[in-house]
Amino acid sequence: MMEYRRLGKTELEVSIVSFGTISFDPGPEKRLSDETVAACLNRALDLGCNFMDTARAYGECEAMIGRTIMDRRDEFYLSTKSTAMTYDEAMKDLETSLEALQTDYLDLWLAHSVSSGERWQRIMEPDGEYKALAEAKAQGVVKHIGASMHRDVHVMKELISSGAFEAILVAYNVVDGELLEPEVLPLAAEHDVGVFCMKPLAGGGLVMPEEKRKPGFGGPDAVVAGSLRYVLGNPAVACAIPGMIAVEQVEANLGIGNNWVPLRDEELKELRSVIGSLGLKFQYGETCLHCGSCLPCPQGIDIPMVLRAAEMKRGYPDNVKYLADDLWEWLQFSSEMCDECGECLDRCPRGADIPAALREAEATFAVEGAS
Ligand code: SF4
Numbered sequence: 001m002m003e004y005r006r007l008g009k010t011e012l013e014v015s016i017v018s019f020g021t022i023s024f025d026p027g028p029e030k031r032l033s034d035e036t037v038a039a040c041l042n043r044a045l046d047l048g049c050n051f052m053d054t055a056r057a058y059g060e061c062e063a064m065i066g067r068t069i070m071d072r073r074d075e076f077y078l079s080t081k082s083t084a085m086t087y088d089e090a091m092k093d094l095e096t097s098l099e100a101l102q103t104d105y106l107d108l109w110l111a112h113s114v115s116s117g118e119r120w121q122r123i124m125e126p127d128g129e130y131k132a133l134a135e136a137k138a139q140g141v142v143k144h145i146g147a148s149m150h151r152d153v154h155v156m157k158e159l160i161s162s163g164a165f166e167a168i169l170v171a172y173n174v175v176d177g178e179l180l181e182p183e184v185l186p187l188a189a190e191h192d193v194g195v196f197c198m199k200p201l202a203g204g205g206l207v208m209p210e211e212k213r214k215p216g217f218g219g220p221d222a223v224v225a226g227s228l229r230y231v232l233g234n235p236a237v238a239c240a241i242p243g244m245i246a247v248e249q250v251e252a253n254l255g256i257g258n259n260w261v262p263l264r265d266e267e268l269k270e271l272r273s274v275i276g277s278l279g280l281k282f283q284y285g286e287t288c289l290h291c292g293s294c295l296p297c298p299q300g301i302d303i304p305m306v307l308r309a310a311e312m313k314r315g316y317p318d319n320v321k322y323l324a325d326d327l328w329e330w331l332q333f334s335s336e337m338c339d340e341c342g343e344c345l346d347r348c349p350r351g352a353d354i355p356a357a358l359r360e361a362e363a364t365f366a367v368e369g370a371s
């Protein structure tokens, strides 16, 4: 039986494993056929999935959904997004989305990627995108409104506290929580803003080539199954929306929701050790899993945060690099603090040379300087 959870104040009861559709259309050469899309979406609905998320910006995705699954419209909640800045642009996007999706209503409409102070302020101006969201909701064309967002935790907190949004879509996975855990997720819970998660498999970074996959953690691919169970084990998360492009993936991922059990502590340790042994690089070129297994450091160094700050400095877009500088300043770290005692080394699941990584982190800030 599929597990369903309440998506905050939307009151929608969504399947914990729901459907992210961005992977349907990664570009003309790799675009899925309508037959494959139909097979995946139908199988997902048959297995208890009741929520699909897409976006105006995802190429042909809305149209693919519209052409393939709308004969079952009353069996699922549908969410799409607009990157528009203004009311007029957003209203045009809404009309286009509804036409492409072949439906006359959305269960959830999101302001897409409210990930900088500039975009946040612009959409909340009197002629900004938010006016369109609110109006469409008042008209009943859209049942609920929300926002997707990345990285900028200050904007996230302002948006949640504004009380203007009912749900947020954030990136969260076992190797990268985008620093949501200390403040953003608790604040969302306090304001009863529903949280659903994109990139539960690190944007495909945790999906191995077929020859490397091994069964485990309740699925045919241990890394995928363990990673999904990790995300869904956080009680602040209503559901995850992995991308799925084959019926076998749908069956494996929906199986996690249909046989739901949280990851036990020892399983999480094992999962991290498996991921660490694969030597993967993630979104910002990082190899650190941010697992904290290296702690405590006798010198009081917050190793994962120091490494995280450097990753942010190297990988974040320019308009949010200030988050890296803020974090670096707050950490008050100097590589001289590490006396190379070696205590952390055996505890790291990826076998990192942590003192060297700390020196590299410091060099990142020394070279680029704080902006
Ligand atoms: S080697 Fe450095 S970072 Fe690691 S535990 Fe010792 S002092 Fe801390």
Ligand code: SF4
Pocket: 287, 288, 289, 290, 291, 292, 293, 294, 295, 303, 304, 307, 347, 348, 349, 350, 351, 352, 354
């Ligand atoms: S350095 Fe190693 S142990 Fe420490 S957080 Fe990163 S992956 Fe985990």
